[in-house]
Amino acid sequence: MKPRFVSAVLAAVALATGLVTSRAAEAQEIQLTGPLKGAPAVRQERLYRKGRFEIAPAASFSLLDEYRRTILAGGRLTYNILDWLGIGVWGGFGAASITTDLTDRIDQAGGAPRDPLTAVNVNHLNNPSGGFAPFAAQAAKLTYVAAPQLTFVPFRGKLAIFNKIFVDTDFYASGGVAFVGVDERGNCGAPDQLKCSNPNSFKLTSTSKVTWTAGFGLTFYPANFFSLGVEYRLLPFAWNRAGFDSKGSGTNGNFPDGRIDGQDEEYVFNQLVTVSLGFYLPTKPKLSE
């Protein structure tokens, strides 16, 4: 008991000392009086956005992809009605589509077996050059995105780097409706459709989805007429990324039903990181009062 008592006393002393010495927090708060009272927070602020068009070529990279990564080449076109509000469009097309390690492993020796258990889900067609039809040929991919959107810019400031480099910066959030082009495995298995074990049923077909998109980002202004930007964006929609028959029968439809259809699509919060280079017209920003 004695060592525990001593330990408890010491712990209490440590805690009490910490609490006692951490009082008097508000001693340095600044109360503005005199001529500055009621003055705007920032004077002569460079209004990088108000009344200007932004043309920003951009590259977007998808995150957390199971079977295929996409790089979208595109951009953002925005007219900034106010310094904190803009309207425009963001989009791009799938410039590159890179398979993941898992996709490669399905095709490798010792990968997915081609037997009756997988006949509906993996193409058993023999390649003339050896092996089977590549799994990548049935993995879905993004082909384009176009999203009319509003952009809000609640925060505006500057960044000091090593006390030597100073960059005007703003934080923005944007959101809107997105039209997404997807190539994914077509429907099969219904009475009037191909059987899902038919090699031709593994071909990708183009579809369009309508969803919402939202993101936030930082814009850095090294000069009056151009900026650098980085943005994180959500693009949620349902799609069948592997072309598998996963759902449609059994309890809660959680078992395969031998068909590929909308029930096999899964709603996913697709994530993208975008980097951009923005150019502004007119090239010279206005100043606030």
Next chain:
Amino acid sequence: MKQARRWLLLAAALTLLAQPAYAQKKKPKGGTKGAAPTQEGAPAPAGAAPAGAAPVPVDADAEPAPAGAPPPAGADTGAAGAGAAEPGGAAEGGMDVCQITPDAPQCQAAKEFNLAVEAQKPIHAEIYAVQQQYVIKSGRFELQPYFEITLNDQFVSHDAPGLALNYYITQVLAVGLNGNWYQGLNADSDFNFQNRREARIAAPLNEYQASGDLNFTYVPMYGKFAGFGDFIFHYDAYIDGGVGFIRTRPIPVIDPDNRKFDWNTLINFDVGIGLRIFFNRWLAAVFEIRDLIFFDKIERLTIANGTGSNSATSPSTWYDPDTHFTNDVQMQIGLALFLPTSFEYRLPK
């Protein structure tokens, strides 16, 4: 060991006793306590108190000089000479500011200084883009509770609560510890099961128990934002890195009937970049991206069919012979509490 634990607690208590963290260099001896120090080569600010006067408040330039305080050495306290400006600029015509706000600092100062003489003095002003950092961190502790989510593992998410404790040796450099507890929050994605069922192929999965790191933090960036053009808040950005441990084990998916893995303690390195947004001078929101880098042990994709030490039940056959370079990229969201909660500036703003 019991003795050592008590001594450690005593040491912690004594360390905390010395806490009022004056985040500036010691004031020179000689009775100048509370006097406003001035920049080398620069004239004393208007209203600056002489030696022995009251301490300089943070908004010293808005405060009048104490009544009866003598002027700084060299200042002409007599009546303004020929050509001296009227207080508030009335000599230039227009409205005299001092008639409207006689308490304004420049009006008080003008009674005691010959502004014409003062104006002739050389000024070596040093203007900073961000004047007087909002928060002094040097000599203070930062306690950082946070929650992190996985950004780059589509197979198993390793979310965890965490706690960090940093001590700022200088305004820009800190040393500290942080730890995460993952066990119970590892989440195996549905798509792993679907992939195994539909394609008959399994991806090896790992779960984490805990991690801890010794970190150094460097704060090269700071600044301020105007919110909706109306209010101003301050922030800084930092990078950190260190070394520590992480405990992981495979989730058996290849041969779950035979394999049952124990936790492995592995060395990890971590690097991160973070942003702190200050609500006041001791509380901030923290966003950080951190990468835990380590060589993980994963489950072997094949099942041994021999006997003895080469059988499916022998643990020596359960692991892949190679370790795998792993990046666990995490996004952390939390709070930063700076202790002690108060501090003093060395210079007036």
